[in-house]
Amino acid sequence: MIAIVDYGVGNLFSLTCSFRSLGAEVTVTGDPDVIRSAGKIVLPGVGAFGDAAELLRKSGLDQVVIEEANRGKPLLGICLGMQLLFDKSLEYGEHPGLGLIPGRVVSMEPVVPAGYKVPHIGWNALHFPKNKPVSPLFRHIREGDCVYFVHSYYATDCDADLIATAEYGPELTAAVARDNVMGTQFHPEKSGAVGLSILRAFCEMEDLT
């Protein structure tokens, strides 16, 4: 069973439906015991980093997610949920993240060329780093496949764990993985057949129960 962590941020309808369309058993839950008993965890999120991190902390679910990830349970952060995996974000001040992946989250405004609109919204092609094997998360898709992005901040200083980038002026972090902890900046649940193939690869990873 996959637990989608519900800590009061965002709309989980499409995410839940996309997993169900793959035949996966999913539960949207804020119950620590359900998250602990799940085989895999999905950490969603939209909105501002500081607010979301605060809600996650207040609910106490931050510690549950960290403990379960440290036990080796597959964890997938999506969009802001991916950003929360990092050490910290500089979105409206400085806010600590879960610290599961080294790196920080910063505004793309200073790095994207003039004429590029911020937020980065739309379909963009995934590029895989040349110096490492393709991540298991992408085993059903091909380099160059397009996925759907909506974000103004991006993760940086995370080269060691980078598994995909997308060109928006510079190459921006599109996905990361550190052992069992994975994250996508883009929305697989809004990325058509390619997105579903990525979620399917996550579903196929070995449960830790």
Next chain:
Amino acid sequence: MITKRIIPCLDVKDGRVVKGVNFLGLSDVSSPVKLAKFYSDCGADELVFYDITASAEGRALFTDILTEVASTIFIPLTVGGGINTVDDFDRVLKCGADKVSVNSGAIRDPSLIAAAAQRYGDQCVVLSVDAKRVDGQFRVFAKGGREDTGLDAIEWIKKGVASGAGEIVLNSIDTDGVKKGFDLEMLSAVCDAVNVPVIASGGAGCIEDFVTLFETLPKVDAGLAASIFHFGEVQIPDLKKALADRGIIMRV
């Protein structure tokens, strides 16, 4: 590079797609769910649903349909029509919409844009504008293009973006339905005025009209159309291939 987007628009009334739909191989041609699935499979980059019902029953039917679409189709969905309050945003977002388009509701109450952007983020708020040339000015029309508001379209759009609209749909009443191409002059004026994505609507009659749009105005992000897709005059896979062949970045 971010791709240009092709967006079919479905007008829904009492649970059915209106504007004739004429597809071979689709048994229920006016079913929004089947049509949405068809377009998604064809490579549509996003879908827009306009609720053109006035009645409460029709509105409830619309949200049921939206829920069904969103639970089977996993591409971005924009919903418009009858959006007058933040509660209306809430109603359609809960059913799986990703973006909400405001038009007359924002003209009546311009604070709606800021209120919605603050709650759901700029990326969620689409300002849809019906505009027409009047006395040498691009003028905003309300109520489906029937009522001249007296507002200058460029000023209205700038104000909307400053309030938090994350995207603009510009529908030119002058070119709408004429099928002789998009309103490049009006679109160019809007693209120069704001730095958020601009979606062109109104006037597409053939593949070449989209090529001209993106080649002439590289700042335009997307092309939206309804009947030419519904009637099969332009097939989305052919359109996207033709655009890609001309060097325009597409998701193919």
